[in-house]
Amino acid sequence: MIYSVDKIENNLATLIGDEGDMRVIDISILNFTLKENDILIYDNAANSYTIDKDLTEKRITENKKRLRKLFER
Secondary structure, eight states, X not given: OEEEEEEEETTEEEXXXXXXXXXXXEGGGOSSOOOTTOEEEEETTXXXXXXXXXXXXXXXXXXXXXXXXXXXX
8 A cells, every 4th residue: 555644743743645534643663764745665464664755756756847837837
């Protein structure tokens, strides 16, 4: 399952799944630093998350392009 980090507050991260589901996780369970807009891959078998850096950069770039097009109208 793929999740986008929507926001981080009080050591809790709100994640939005590609299918529209939402999760809130305690970031202290992660062994890496998390930022808003990071893309996480959830491994159900291992019950763990990893950051997909390539997909994170791709989505950030796509979102910037969409914003530019929106304001160019």
